Amino acid sequence: MRAKIYITQPVAESALQRLRTIADVEFNSDPLHIPSVEELISAVKRCDILYCLLHDRVTKAVIEANPSLKAIVSTAITPANIDTVTATARGIPVTVIPASLLNDATADLAWALLMAVARRVAEADRMARAGTIPGSQSSYFEGAGVSGKTLGLLGVGGVGREMAARARGYKMQTLYHDPRRLSAADEAELRLTWVGFDELFSRSDFLSLHVALNPATQRLVDARTLALMKPSAFLINTARGPIVDEQALIVALQGRTIAGAGLDVFATEPDIDARLLALPNVVATAHMGSAVRELREVMAHIVVDNISAVLEGQQAPNCWNPGVYAQSRRTV
Secondary structure, three states, X not given: OOEEEEEOXXXXXXXXXXXXXXXXXXXXXXXXXXXXXXXXHHHHOOOOEEEEOOOOOEOHHHHHOOOOOOEEEEOOOOOOOEOHHHHHHOOOXXXXXOHHHHHHHHHHHHHHHHHHHHOOHXXXXXHHHOOOOOOXXXXXXXXXXXXXXXXXXXXXXXXXXXXXXXXXXXXXXXXXXXXXXXXXXXXXXXXXXXXXXXXXXXXXXXXXXXXXXXXXXXXXXXXXXXXXXXXXXXXXXXOOHHHEOHHHHHHHHHOOOOOEEEEOOOOOOOOOOHHHHOOOOEEEOOOOOXXXXXXXXXXXXXXXXXXXHHHOOOOOOOEOXXXXXXXXXXXO
């Protein structure tokens, strides 16, 4: 009997074609609809493998809805919305994708947000569409320059390094803070200067966040650190929403104690605090760091590779909880 796979939203057609050669495939065809927990429970009851996206909430109830569930395969780098404890306890492998895949795409989006909020692109676009053109040399849309300014990077993993590479083209001084300081050779190659945590906030004209979300980084950017920033400085976040104390950020933006923010991630996704969206000094996008057509196709094929391994009785190449395989060997 062929395995049954449920996919929570549309994915690349070439990946679907591969999947259909090895399994029966059902999927939610609406890219604007995120299945609820109740919908996932219903789907899991009739599938062998759940193929989910970053935003899907795969709870204990979802996992336990099918005692025969073979795997949960995800396009996330870190399965933060999957109850991996329950999955592991039940011997269910959870798969992810390699973080390095998203380095360029996420850095590109971070840079787009930086430019858009500094030069007030979104504001100008809205007014142009409404028919208001203040004139090519009007002071109305004066914003902040980017070239020659100071970029601060909180975290220099793959995305942070790509941000540093882009900053060179804009003749920026690039500062960074990371608990694991780079070697002198790497700092020289990337033209990075290490500074202390507080100094990064106080000196940066643009502060871009590139740290992983974990208990230590929850609300790492809070009222105290935001108060260290220049009134002319901008915060850019393409990492994870809960890294920032969003209530403190709203206060800082409303009071103009910082100049603005470019945000692709939010504390309460998929919902966004209406106060953020009402602020003209905020550019917001819908957690779309990986939204590049050819990249998404590569991501989908990696998920298919993981599914193929599971169906062949092999260890999935991108397994988050590989201990389930040792666990199954002990019970044989």
